[in-house]
Amino acid sequence: MKIRYFVLVLILIPGLVFAGAKEISEYEWEGVERIVAIGDIHGDYDNYMATLIAAGLVDNKGKWAGGKTHLVQTGDIPDRGPDTQRIIEHITRLAKQAKRKGGRVHSLIGNHEAMNVYGDLRYVHKGEYEAFVTRNSEKLRNRYFELYMEGMEKNEPERFANLPEDFREQWNEKYPLGWLEHRQAWDPAWNPEGKLANWVLERKVVMKVNGNLFLHGGLSGFYCQNSLESMTEQVTGNLRNFDPADSGILEDEFGPLWYRGLSGVKPEALPETVDAILSHHRATHIIVGHTPTSGVIWPQFDSKVLMIDTGISKAYGGYVAYLEITPEGYFAGYPTGKLKLPENAEGSIPYLEQVVEMHPGNPHLKKRLEKLRNPIEPKPAVPAVSAEGQPQAEPEPSRVPPICGIS
Secondary structure, three states: OHHHHHHHHHHHOOOOOOOOOEEEEOOEEEOOOOEEEEOOOOOOHHHHHHHHHHOOOEOOOOOEOOOOOEEEEOOOOOOOOOOHHHHHHHHHHHHHHHHHOOOEEEEEOOHHHHHHHHOOOOOOOHHHHHOOOOOOHHHHHHHHHHHHHHHHHHHOHHHHHOOOOOHHHHHHHHOOOOHHHHHHHHOOOOOOOOHHHHHHHOOEOEEEEOOEEEEOOOOOOOOOOOOHHHHHHHHHHHHHOOOOOOOHHHHOOOOOOOOOHHHOOOOOOOHHHHHHHHHHOOOOEEEEOOOOOOOOOEEEOOOOEEEOOOOOOHHHOOOOOEEEEEOOEEEEEEOOEEEEOOOOHHHHHHHHHHHHHHOOOOHHHHHHHHHHHOOOOOOOOOOEEOOOOOEEOOOOOOOOOOOOOOO
8 A cells, every 4th residue: 555655645745756758749848857968079080089088978089878867959069179070970870879878969050061962062171072082073073164264264254364373273273172062062053962071961950858048159139939840941951952142040149049149148138038939939948059158057047048059179179078967967077077057047157156266267258357357348339420510310220029929
């Protein structure tokens, strides 16, 4: 009788027994025992692995050791470092290993994944191209150059007749060995079967896990009411049919891939918008990457927004860190230990003091702490005047987000 009563108590009292993870939809999970989130990796395989090891997610061979943990990577694996292809190949294998153990890996789309797909290659590291080089790369590039020149001779004869002597050298510099293979892998217009393009197109833009919204940039008031599904469909749809004259959500400064207003960058989001986003999506926190913090998991908006782009890549300082969420709370994980995140703005200074003590060699953290301790009063705006000395009205911003709209 006592045993039956004890079993009944366990069933009826919530929280005594962990019910287990449940997939509500392809965009939402509940009941996950442990969540680890990491921010921008930017082509740095070594520090990516160091982060996974620090979080206890992989063993010394790089294989999944995280059990039922859900790993969320908030985008920006590519660019600025040489190891994008290697990281994506590893995280793809890791997702399969995690699933077999009851865990999951959620890799989200960042602005740099999108840029590589639609051909904005400003930040591609030369090592990225080198990673695609094969013994056939020289032959492939020569053939591409022949076709390029044939097209120019036919369509731009005057330009063709006046090319500089070093044109081929210039062309080779613009299109290094591996460039063609890189585009064939990334650009669906070049190759509909491109492995990296299709990997991106299978990702999500936003995920909700245990009531936490995860995405790369942030949600502005323009996208507050958009469903998680609609944002992904807009991004992937525009990537499949990219129009540089109308890139839509892909390059929208207020869109989920680029928006920094939740991270304290002007134009900063209003607290009312943060509350509206959380209310509309029935969420408790918003977790974002994209905006580097130089080494600290950082709370914004009374800890309702958590910034996790700590600068893992050596291109941004190489600051290894991760966010951990368990039934006990929200924690910042560092190679030297874990700290519980403050539950409100009042705890920010004591928390940052602890982080500085753990990382005394990081000057960026000391500057952040100094600003918190000694906030600078904003200077009064100086009225604009014309050349004749007459007062002029400040120009209105081109777009002002609503508190909570839909795009």
